[in-house]
Amino acid sequence: MLEQMRKHMNWIMWIILILVIVSFLFFGIYPTSDSRGAAATVNDEVVTAGELNRAYRNMYETYRQIFKDQFNDSMAKGLRRQALQDLVQARLLVQEAKRTGLRVTDEEVQAAIMRTPSFMNQGKFDKIAYERYLDYVNVKPSVFEETQREHMLKQKIERIIEEGVDVPEEELRAAYASRNPKARAGDLEKNRESFRQTLLSEKRRSAVDAFAQMLYEKGKVTMNQAEIDSF
Secondary structure, eight states: OHHHHHHHOHHHHHHHHHHHHHHHHHHSSOOOTTOSSEEEEETTEEEEHHHHHHHHHHHHHHHHHHHGGGOOHHHHHTHHHHHHHHHHHHHHHHHHHHHTTOOOOHHHHHHHHHTOGGGEETTEEOHHHHHHHHHHHTOOHHHHHHHHHHHHHHHHHHHHHHHTOOOOHHHHHHHHHHHOTTOOTTHHHHHHHHHHHHHHHHHHHHHHHHHHHHHHHHSOEEEOHHHHTOO
16 A cells, blocks of 8 residues: 555655654664563564554554545555554664664764754754753653764765665656656657656665665564554
């Protein structure tokens, strides 16, 4: 179901992806009372039930807000498994980034936090707003900063993968013709750049997914079906 939605509503899925990334950034790995159980293990690292619950709730709410009255049980059915798959993929990418020697410095983490819109007041970083947020979610600065570090590490390895992706002219023309069978002469030239960016984004996402799948097949990953089915 989710793959079909991605195929036919690509622009909506990119909105969802951005919102889910934001949700994971702020609520991804913070300890809570329901974080003891293992929803999955990824090369001996645990993805907790608490992480899965938060990721699922964030994804569920994102879909519900975007699709509104059209959101139904059929759409919601696969979200919990998808949330766990996303968490596992993120863990695999971070592990590989560390293995290959990629690093995120303390200065990079600090700069990213200071650029976060939620922590800014009149265009400048507001330390009071930052501290209030940490108090609100009951998270120590060190834990929050480590969360940001891992998120940024994942972004670094994704960028490396994406930099190797391109859209040759022949592929661009073939894809446009396939997706626009009624297109007239000159239509591609009018829409070339926007279509190329769309196709490039899709190929980059696919490249990251394929790389993560390779890591999944090489690694040792187990998922707790009981946690997937618990909601």
